[in-house]
Amino acid sequence: MQRRTKRGADRTLLHGDYDVLICGASFAGLAVARELGGSGARVLMIDRYEVGERQTSACAIPTEWLESLDLMASHRQTFPELVVHTPHGTTRLDLPFTFSTFDYPTLCRELFEQSDCEFETAKVDGRSGDTIHTDRGDLTAPLIVDALGWRRMLGSTYQPPEAPLSRGLEVHPDGGGRDLEIWVDRRYVPAGYGWAFPAGDEMRIGVGSFDPRFHVKDNTVKLATDLEADVVRYQGNWIPHRIRPATEDGVFFAGDSAGHCLPLTAEGIRTALYFGLVCGRELREVVEGRRTHAEALQRYGAFSDSHEWKFRWLLRMQDLVPKVPPRLLRQAIGGLGARRFTHWSFGHYLEIAHHRLVAEGTPPRARRTGPQRAAA
Numbered sequence: 001m002q003r004r005t006k007r008g009a010d011r012t013l014l015h016g017d018y019d020v021l022i023c024g025a026s027f028a029g030l031a032v033a034r035e036l037g038g039s040g041a042r043v044l045m046i047d048r049y050e051v052g053e054r055q056t057s058a059c060a061i062p063t064e065w066l067e068s069l070d071l072m073a074s075h076r077q078t079f080p081e082l083v084v085h086t087p088h089g090t091t092r093l094d095l096p097f098t099f100s101t102f103d104y105p106t107l108c109r110e111l112f113e114q115s116d117c118e119f120e121t122a123k124v125d126g127r128s129g130d131t132i133h134t135d136r137g138d139l140t141a142p143l144i145v146d147a148l149g150w151r152r153m154l155g156s157t158y159q160p161p162e163a164p165l166s167r168g169l170e171v172h173p174d175g176g177g178r179d180l181e182i183w184v185d186r187r188y189v190p191a192g193y194g195w196a197f198p199a200g201d202e203m204r205i206g207v208g209s210f211d212p213r214f215h216v217k218d219n220t221v222k223l224a225t226d227l228e229a230d231v232v233r234y235q236g237n238w239i240p241h242r243i244r245p246a247t248e249d250g251v252f253f254a255g256d257s258a259g260h261c262l263p264l265t266a267e268g269i270r271t272a273l274y275f276g277l278v279c280g281r282e283l284r285e286v287v288e289g290r291r292t293h294a295e296a297l298q299r300y301g302a303f304s305d306s307h308e309w310k311f312r313w314l315l316r317m318q319d320l321v322p323k324v325p326p327r328l329l330r331q332a333i334g335g336l337g338a339r340r341f342t343h344w345s346f347g348h349y350l351e352i353a354h355h356r357l358v359a360e361g362t363p364p365r366a367r368r369t370g371p372q373r374a375a376a
Contacts, residue, residue, distance in 0.1 A: 014120055014136035018044045019287050021132055021139055022117065023124050023154065024147030025051050027272035028255025028279075030108060032145050033115035034069075035280025037364050041287035043117035044141070046134065050121060052108030056149075056237045058170060058197045058204045059107075060180070061269050062350060063100040066107075068358040069273070070114070074107035075100055076199040079180035086184050088330040096343040097350060099180055101199035114364035127154045127251070142293065143252070143283055147276065150240045150256045155248040160238055161212040164259075166192065166266055169216045169236035170206025173229040177203060183223065184321070184329060190214065191322035194223045205229055208266050210241065210318055239266045241318060243311040246275070246304035247297045254279045258304060262352065263315035274353035278303055281361055310352050 020036060022029045025047035036043050066072050078100045082093040112119070122134035132139045132154075146154040150165060160167070177198035188194040192209040205224045207216045216236075224231050244259040246252065254260065254276045261268030282300045285291035291299075324332065335341065 012136070014122055014134065015138060016044070016140070018042045018139065018141040020044070020117075020143040020145070020283055021046070021141040022145045022147060023047075023132060024145070024149065024255070024257070025049070025112075025119065026056065026108065026147065026149075026255070027111075027269050028257075028260070028276035029145065029147035030111040030115070031273045031276025032147065032252075032254060032280040032283065033117040034111060034364055035277055035361060036117065036284055036287070037115045038362070039284050039287050041284075043115070044139065045115075045117045045119045046122045046124065046132075046139070047119075048121065048123045051112045051119060052105035055104040055235055057104075057168075057269060058101070058195060058206060059104050059199070059269070060099050060101045060197050061267075062355065063098040064355045065270055065273065065358075066100055066102060068355045069111065070364075071102070071107050071110050073110055074102040074104075076103055076202075077101050081179065083179045083181040084184060084333050085181065086330040086333060087187070087326050089334070091333050093342050093346075094339055096347050101180075101197050101204070103199070124148060124153050130250075143286060144250070145252045145254060145279060145283070146257045147254045147272075148257055150238050152244070152253065152257045154251050155245075155253060155257070163212070164240065164242035165212045166208055166210050166239040166241050167212050167214070167216055167236070168206055168208035168239055168266065169220045169234065170195075170204050171220060171224050171229070171231050172233035172235070173203050173205065173224065173231070174201060175203045175229060176201060184333070186322075186326065188219045188223050189216065192216075194219070196223075196227060203227075203229055206236075208239065210322070212238070239268065241266070241315060243304070243308050245301065246279075247301040250293070250297065252279050252283070252297070252300060259311070260304070263311060264318040264321070265314070265349075271353045274357055275304060277357060277361060284362075307352065 019041035020043040022045040078098050084091045122136045125133045181196045183194035189209050194207045197204040207220045240259040241263040246258040255272035260271040260275045282296040286296045
């Protein structure tokens with residue numbers, strides 16, 4: 001992919017004072033910005049890359065999230081079933097809701113257009129109080145959001161392989177398919193799973209390991225080769241599998257920087273949007289004078305903490321699955337095939353971060369006509 005971010009002489013000095021600084025322009029940061037639209041606050045979003053430039057996931061989400069956020073322009077394909085392969089058989093799970101794959105650049109641009117924030121490309125190097133240090137200069141704001149991902153750049157960092165992180169890698173060959181498929185098969189990964197997600201005229205085939213010490217490239221190649229797919233267009237990332245404090249030293253954290261990624265399934269898009277929306281609403285209360293900074297920190301932190309037990313139970317399941325003998329695991333997954341149980345279990349799974357939250361907020365402002373850059 002050709003990089004579109006500013007380089008060389010075009011990378012001019014960047015400075016200024018803002019009401020809100022959002023560091024990170026993927027799902028969580030964009031959701032925060034959406035909720036601040038029309039508030040009158042001067043909001044700047046910064047990211048190392050342009051909005052939508054660098055995909056970091058297989059990009060699948062419950063369809064109703066796309067519909068609720070008016071993001072169906074990014075939609076590529078919908079699936080009413082989940083197909084689970086094990087060494088001893090295949091199970092088709094009839095889901096109580098559909099999943100859809102989507103186009104990452106389109107979704108990011110569509111969500112960005114629902115905000116009225118300014119945007120600039122800049123690499124965040126650190127923070128001193130209300131000042132964010134970047135490779136283009138210092139920026140200041142009383143309200144700061146870290147939506148930069150698992151590194152948690154503006155708080156207490158942690159590094160692999162000691163950190164509670166999974167690792168994933170996928171390839172994006174041309175092609176298509178009808179099914180949303182996963183492989184729970186130790187030929188591909190001892191602790192984790194493989195996947196094949198069709199997205200219109202593209203396949204997304206990958207392997208994720210719950211053990212960050214396990215290298216997944218060879219196994220991703222093996223799965224793609226077994227599926228007779230070309231091994232092209234790699235993308236991968238570290239994936240947090242433990243929730244972390246959503247506030248620290250006056251900063252708000254959303255998405256992967258707060259560990260808002262569900263263990264066992266490694267689903268992080270829906271949760272990034274979910275917690276990002278709540279974070280943005282708390283910030284809006286502050287900039288509109290209805291709440292103090294301290295009150296917003298307390299409320300948002302408590303909201304995130306209230307979900308900790310759900311993440312903890314999924315993490316226990318993540319730790320358990322690799323220990324189950326393959327034949328017994330096949331029987332357990334087969335039991336999930338009972339329609340009543342599938343709908344009950346996946347219904348509870350959806351409730352962890354339900355799309356009804358979207359309707360509880362202020363509708364987004366009118367769509368902008370183009371990108372808005374900060375004054376250099």
